[in-house]
Amino acid sequence: MDFDTLTPRKGTHSVKWDMMQPLYGVSPDDGLAMWVADMEFRPPACVQTALEKMLAHGIYGYYGDDAEYLAAIQWWMKTRHGWDVDAKHIFTTHGLVNGTALCIQAFTEKGDGVVLMTPVYHAFARVITAAGRQVVECPLTLNDGRYELDIPAWEARLTGRETMLILCSPHNPGGRVWTAQELAQIAAFCARHDLILVSDEIHHDLVMPGRKHTVMAHIDGVADRLVMMTATTKTFNIAGAHTGNVIIADTALRMRFAAAYNAAGMSANSFGMFMATAAYSPDGAAWVDALME
Ligand SMILES: Cc1ncc(COP(=O)(O)O)c(C=O)c1O
Structure with missing residues (x-):
């Protein structure tokens, strides 16, 4: 690097x-x-080389046959996060703001409340409001420079019209890598209030040495309300690729998401697919390891 x-x-x-x-x-x-x-x-040489191969070919048609791309995601999640992902559970979106917007369409109705643990990445509120849903702020508490959950205060804020919570894990801007215990508390809060839990884990590869990111999908009892979101773009500094993934294990939730996805006319951006496939590779992993040293 x-x-x-x-x-x-x-x-x-x-x-x-x-x-x-x-x-x-x-x-x-x-x-x-x-x-x-x-x-x-710049991103790792493997990403640059993938683009150079595209340029040398000189044809920029529609992308098809995503088996290699899906296998790369499965490999990354397994080797970097100990998470087994079924390829059939993966939807590719134009980034995770787009993924969030599709979740809002899929799982909420106009006027519903969507819970945010604030302060949090600003675009969540932007897409919630633009879709005619209400932002319900559940503030994090700042204790000695560390953001923490305040679930008793959150309980008091809900009105009963909330249908979704968007979690940012690790947290932007607080920099917190949530512990498994905190994630379990968030999952239990969602279960008590019957909220779909959308876990944006875009920063999951970028944690300080000695810290460990816990994948929300590893928390017990949450699978039937959980939507996971991941991407290569922050890890490899390729945000312009605008490619991310929404991963849903629960069949009923997946069908609801598929309906919104199809209604939005989604299809892959071939530049992003080639870049992401190249990034989620042993060369990409070695580059991230060197970065985090
Ligand atoms: C938590 C979080 N989610 C999503 C994004 C943006 O995602 P995308 O570029 O894939 O839409 C950012 C960008 O900073 C972010 O911090």
Whole structure:
């Protein structure tokens, strides 16, 4: 990993640099673009090579036959997170904001409340509100610089109109890697209030040395209300690939999601599929290991 070479990005249609002035009135020559989780370094050579192969071929048609891509996801989840994923449970979306928006369509009705553990990644509230649902804030408590759950306070906030909770695990912006015990408490809260639990685990590969991310799918008793979301894009700094996964083990939930997915006319972005397949590989894993040293 090369942290020293600076690749200039201003004027390259980079949202964090080229939208800083229009959105915030700060010139990119004066400001530091730290408002989007999109970094300044290149992905591993395996991702670059996959794109170079596409360019050399020079044909950019529709993507088909996702067996290799699905196998790469299964391999990554098994080897990096000890999680067995059935390939039939995977839906590929145009990133996880898109995945969240599809979950809202699939599992909630207009006017429903969607619970967020705030402060949390801003786009959740944006898509909830844009879909005509209500954001229900359940604030995290800041104790000695560490965000913690406050489930008794949350119980008092619910009105009975909530149908979904969106969890950010690990937590953005708090940086917390939730413990298995905390995740079990969140799962029990969802069960008590009959909430679908959407677990956005986009940052799951990026935890500090000595910490361990727990996959929500490993928590007992949650499978029948759980929707998992993962992506290569934060781990490998390839957010422009706009490719992520919604993984649903429960058949009834999967059918509801499939209906929303089909209604939205979803299909794969071939650039993202090639990049993600290349990233979830032994070379990609070695690159992440070096990054986390
Ligand atoms: C928790 C979380 N989810 C989703 C996203 C964005 O996902 P995507 O680019 O796949 O839509 C971000 C981006 O920072 C994020 O922090």
